[in-house]
Amino acid sequence: MSGSSIPAAAGEERPLLDVHAFATPNSVKVPIALEELGLPYTLHGVNVRQGAQKTPEFLALNPNGKVPVLVDRTVEDGPFVLTESAAILVYLAEKTGRLLPGGGVARARVFEQLFFHASGLSPAFGQSGFFQRFAAEPQPIAIERFSGEAKRTLGVLDGVLANRPFVAGEAFTIADIAHFGWLWRRAFAGVSFDDTPNVARWYEAIAARPAVRRGIARVEALVPQG
Template sequence: MSGSFIRAAAEDARPLLEVHTFATPNSVKVSIALEELGLPYALHGINVRKGEQKTADFLALNPNGKVPVLVDRTLEDSPLVLTESAAILVYLAEKTGQLLPAGGDARARVFEQLFFHASGLSPAFGQSGFFQRFAAEPQPLAIERFSSEEKRTLGVLDGVLASRPFVAGDAFTIADIAHFGWLWRRAFAGVSLDDTPSVARWYEAIAARPAVQRGIARVEALVPQD
């Protein structure tokens, strides 16, 4: 972890990292990363079920109208406002020198998995869940398309994990955190791990990590209890 980052955190009792977030697959990645990195942070709940991500105040932070958003107040000039969960994970890892190899093949493998998640597994899971749960009318073609794609991408990940303990190799990295977010919310898309034993083994190992459990608990506490 950089010395300047430690000094900045020590000089101000309040957390200098703020996350606008909710209990969503992408949001939980950030709280897990922050817990794994041991950084102080504050969460600001954005209830996406009530459409709070579409308010003017939130859109001023992220015109794309999605959580999470990281606000880093440790910088000398002005706060950094950063969106997109993968970008936030990379930023935090590079800022602290943890959870991301410095170079070489190991670093490339992490980015390979981050891009696979962002372009393949994440949209397949999200779209499959949407058409199954929220489409005004049944959309058989869309459901079949994305259900097939979520199973295919999960199979690809299972093949990767058949020969590695973690998704990018021998070490736990931000790539594992990225994939874990949607696997944590796999019920939304109706996904089972019954046919992907390597993913199931990996998931249980990640879910057992104390920092992961703390990160999940932090975002789940934002959900109103009706």
């Protein structure tokens, strides 16, 4: 796999979970979840800035050419390869019985936020950043559309967090991890927390969690220096 990986120490067995990722909003979610769950993993760098996600080797793992990708070698008749960050979060939570309620209203609230993130906040943030930074020619209507949508969805989340400490209720879940990924990279989308104090409060609390800090540090270490 193109990029770098962090090998096991001498005398240690290689972890049976592999994560192919980079320092992107969607990638960071998976190491954060694994750190929260205490699951050992090997992190492989896929430098999307250099097009490593389009190589035949990577496309054999994910034909969609996107990070992150999880490879689970604990599965019978495996390895099991899984793409899409939200699907990976659900899989890891169900695998461990943590960060996702077992049923009922509490579980439904987590999925409500996961789907809101995947269908609303995440694409709005991504498109806002793209048209502001990478469009070959200025596209005012696209910038206005997606920048406005990014701010609108952030406002929706602020309203949710006005009445609860975490996005799905009283407990930290994979829904918080999902939202955190793009809010960690909010500057790319040209978004701030100036008008969303509840999101700002929530973000600071999540960013201070030791496992979250470890996950961020690991993906940031994948970015070549110099």
